[in-house]
Amino acid sequence: AGIGVTPLxxxxxxxxxxxxxxxxxxxxxxxxxxxxxxxxxxxxxxxxLSNTVFYSNLIVSLLLLGILCAGSNFIADFxxxxxxxxxxxxxxxVLLINALSLVHKTILIKKIDFKSxxxxxxxxxxxxxxxxxxxxxxxxxxxSLVGQQLSRQVLLTISFWIVGKWVPKxxxxxxxxxxxxNFGLKLLAANLINTLFKxxxxxxxxxxxx
Numbered sequence: 001a002g003i004g005v006t007p008l009x010x011x012x013x014x015x016x017x018x019x020x021x022x023x024x025x026x027x028x029x030x031x032x033x034x035x036x037x038x039x040x041x042x043x044x045x046x047x048x049l050s051n052t053v054f055y056s057n058l059i060v061s062l063l064l065l066g067i068l069c070a071g072s073n074f075i076a077d078f079x080x081x082x083x084x085x086x087x088x089x090x091x092x093x094v095l096l097i098n099a100l101s102l103v104h105k106t107i108l109i110k111k112i113d114f115k116s117x118x119x120x121x122x123x124x125x126x127x128x129x130x131x132x133x134x135x136x137x138x139x140x141x142x143x144s145l146v147g148q149q150l151s152r153q154v155l156l157t158i159s160f161w162i163v164g165k166w167v168p169k170x171x172x173x174x175x176x177x178x179x180x181x182n183f184g185l186k187l188l189a190a191n192l193i194n195t196l197f198k199x200x201x202x203x204x205x206x207x208x209x210x
Contacts, residue, residue, distance in 0.1 A: 104164030128152035
């Protein structure tokens, strides 16, 4: 049984990422003697992993976008810079745009395709820099920085979608999300603490000189 099922499991895993419903029939003696049961259950459970991650990223980014927009007034008052409120509200859209390309970027990382990522980053930075300089030249002030950041993220997202060649499907696994939540929550907390300690001095300097 092992010789025949082993390559089929690899084929099943690859096909599960491309197709919707797949029927896999395996004859066993009884439920207590079921070779590769854990492997098959894992494939069934996580075949919608990419879709679940994609929509989870969108949900989280929308929540963060809402929090940032709601808190933009407080941030502007904290730094005594009223102009920050509208700029932060618009800039928060970067979170949503970035969430649209995270899965595609991960696909390139899995393929060890760092060359494409480097090219996308360089081209996007150059083109968005031109956008920002053009806006500044035309007297748009702080909005030139907003335009530069937004245009860079849009260009990166479009590039990742074109090369990643992955389109999300309307599929979502609650069981998969629970596992991702347990792991992702700890990772998010670690990253937030790291960012807090790394960039706290910027907040202090901004407050002192605002």
